Amino acid sequence: MTAEADVLHMLLLGRRLLELARQAIREPTDDVVGPAAKNVLEELTFRPGSSVEEIADRIRVTPAEVSEILADEQLRSWAELVPDPDDPQRILVWPSAELLVETERRVRRPLDTELADSVPDPAQRRRCIEMLAELADLMLPGEPEGL
Template sequence: MTDDHLRTLAAAVHVLSRSLHRRGVAQVGLDVLPPSESEVLAQIGSRPGSSVSEIARALRLQTSNVSTAVRGLVARGLVDRTTDPDDQRRTLLHPSPAAVRHRRLLDDAWAGLLADLLRDLPPDDADALRAAAPALGRLARAITADPARTH
C-alpha cells in the first residue's frame, strides 16, 4: 500500500468515525459529550477498574484534564467511582449501567448506519469493507493496547 493509499485510508477512517459518532448520538437521542469526556468514557469502558492516572497515561493526557472529564461524567451518571480494596487512597473508575446501555444503543445505531451506507456502494466495495472488519478491529485494538507506542 502506498503512502497515498494510507493517507486516504486514514482520512476515510477519521471522517467515518466522526460522522458515525455524531449521527449515532443524534439517532439514539443522547446528549453530545465534549470530546474529552467521550474519549475518557470510551477508555473507561475498555478498561473498567482503571484509575485516573492510568486513563491519563493511556490517552496521553494530563491527569488534571482526565480528572475534570471524570467529574463531568460522574455528574452525568455515566461513570461510577469505587475505592480500590488494595489501596484505600486510590479510586477506580467503571462505566455506569447507563453508560453501558448507551454504548449498546450507539453500537446498534452505528451498525445500522454502516449497513445503510454499504447498501449504497457497489457490491464489491461493500464486500471488501465487510471482509476488512476483523483486520480493522485488530488495528483499533493495537492502537489502544500500548499507550507508550508512538509509531
C-alpha cells in the same frame, strides 16, 4: 492503488476508518461535552477499571482534569468510581450500566447505512463490509462480541 499495501496505506486506512466510526456513533446531543470528556468516556468503555491516572496518561491530560470531567453533573451517571482494593488512595473508574447500554446501541448500527455516503455503490459497499468483517476476524481474534 498499488497491488501491495504498505504502512502508509495502513495508516491512511486506519485514520479513515476511525473518522467513519466516529461519525457513525455521533449524535446531536454529543455536542454537550467537550473532546476531553469524550475521550474519558471512550476510555471508560474500552478500558474499564482503569485508574484516573492511567486515563489521564492515555488521553494526555492531568489526573485533576479527569477527576473534574468525572465530577461534572452531566457525566456523573456514566461512571462508577471505586477505590482500588489494593491501594485505597487510588480510584478505579468503571463505566455505568447506562453508558454500556448507550454505547452498545450506537456501535451496533448497521454499516450499510453508515457507509452509504462514503461508498455510494451498493455492491462496493457490501464488499467493503465483507472485507471489514474478514479483517476483524483475522486481526481481532478472541475479541468479545459485546462491550
